[in-house]
Amino acid sequence: METNRKDCEFLPKLASGEWIGAWGLTEQETGSDAQGMNATAKKDGGFWVLNGTKNFITHGKSCDMAVVVFRNGEKGDSRGMTTFVIEKGTPGFSSGKKENKLGMRASETAELVFDNCRIPDSNRLGEVGEGFVQCMKILDGGRISIAALSLGIAKGAFDAALKYSKERKQFGKSISSFQGISFKLAEMATDIEAATLLTHKAGEDKNNGKNVTQIGAMAKLFASETCVRVANEAVQIHGGYGFIKEYPVEKFYRDSKLCTIGEGTSEIQKLVIARNLLK
Ligand SMILES: Cc1cc2nc3c(=O)[nH]c(=O)nc-3n(C[C@H](O)[C@H](O)[C@H](O)COP(=O)(O)OP(=O)(O)OC[C@H]3O[C@@H](n4cnc5c(N)ncnc54)[C@H](O)[C@@H]3O)c2cc1C
Known part of the structure; x- marks a missing residue:
């Protein structure tokens, strides 16, 4: 993607x-x-006037600049969307509710x-009407990142649970010696290994320039659902201490859920995968 402004202004x-x-x-x-x-972008000579509100934006307050997609055509028309770069401090651009x-x-x-935010055409990213296609490409790659994020949380939760299960004694033994606990660990480790392979495959395909719509959605779906399952079991293995903030699994458990929602929910990943299979 190219902006009409020099990439070197933003990327470094x-x-x-x-x-x-x-x-x-x-x-x-x-x-x-x-x-x-x-949210709309209306052309006005060599400028665009942006209006509307974007919701749930990561770094919505702390960002120095934002890449934002607006509708310049009819509502519902996937070819009527265009992307712009907007810098903090631009009149009419502000952060809202946190x-x-x-x-x-x-x-x-x-x-x-965005309240009558006026920006020059040079702030347009790519072509007019290309916004939706750009979003799909961004999400294809972003989903692999969410799969990797999911793996990080899952591994952290697993490591904490494994360590705790060896240290914690009940009935005179480490809880890891109970089959009920060791089988949980076995399933968690197997799921993490499978999610790792799928995520690596998606990353490798992306690096090799292949289309990753399907494999990226598969990696994101499986890794994020694994993350939630593993974090849940990690809390369970910690018993009451899993519910207490001094132990890290409480945070892993809360953080894990976003992975099945952000960059497209698990249901949307299944929709993408099914569409690819059936086309
Ligand atoms: C912490 C956080 C950070 C985020 N960061 C960003 C960001 O930086 N930039 C950004 O643009 N967005 C961001 N998002 C938004 C995120 O991508 C959306 O929340 C997500 O795509 C789901 O949209 P929604 O919340 O409107 O849910 P909805 O689309 O209303 O979905 C509600 C439910 O309906 C289901 N559903 C919807 N359509 C279908 C269907 N066709 N078939 C089956 N089920 C369906 C969904 O799976 C879900 O279970 C963020 C969200 C959160 C919570």
Whole structure:
């Protein structure tokens, strides 16, 4: 994707961490069904006027710039969407409500608000009408990242549970010596291994320039559901201590759930996979 402005204006700052970026697609009424978005971009000479609110945006408050998709055509028309880069401080661009979340509380999730925000055409990312196709490509890659994120949480939860099960004694023995606990560990480790292989396959295909729509959705679906299952069992293995904030599994459990929702829910991953199988 190319902007009309020089890539070197944004990419080094984002890649080095000097700037934090955000990506805005979701709106209050349109999550899974992004084509129905309401936020509009209207052309005005060499400028665009942006209006509307994006919802649930990661780094919605702390971002230095945001890449945001707007509707420039008819509602529901997938070829009527265009993407823009908007820098913080641009008049008419502000952050809105910050959400109070179950997990993933280390990064904020907030609204992006556009109120007659006027930006030059040079801030357009790619072609007019290309926004939806860009989103699908971004999500194809992003889903592999969520699969990797899921694996990280699952491995952390598993390691904590394995360690605890060896240390904790009940009935005069380590709880890991009970078949009921060791079988949980066996299933958790097997699921993590399978999710790892699937995620690596998706990553390898992406690196080799192959289409990853299906394999990315499979990796995201399986790894994120594994993450929730493993985090749940890790809390169970900790018993009451799993419910207490001094132990890390409580946080893994809360954080895990986002992985089955963000960048497309598990239901949407199944829809994508099924569509690919049946086309
Ligand atoms: C912490 C957090 C961070 C996020 N960060 C970002 C971000 O940075 N940028 C961004 O653009 N968005 C972001 N999102 C939004 C996220 O991508 C959406 O929440 C997600 O895509 C689901 O949309 P929704 O919440 O509107 O749910 P809905 O689409 O309303 O779905 C509700 C339920 O209906 C199901 N459903 C919907 N359609 C179908 C169907 N056709 N078949 C079967 N079931 C269906 C869903 O699976 C779900 O179970 C974030 C969300 C959260 C919670």
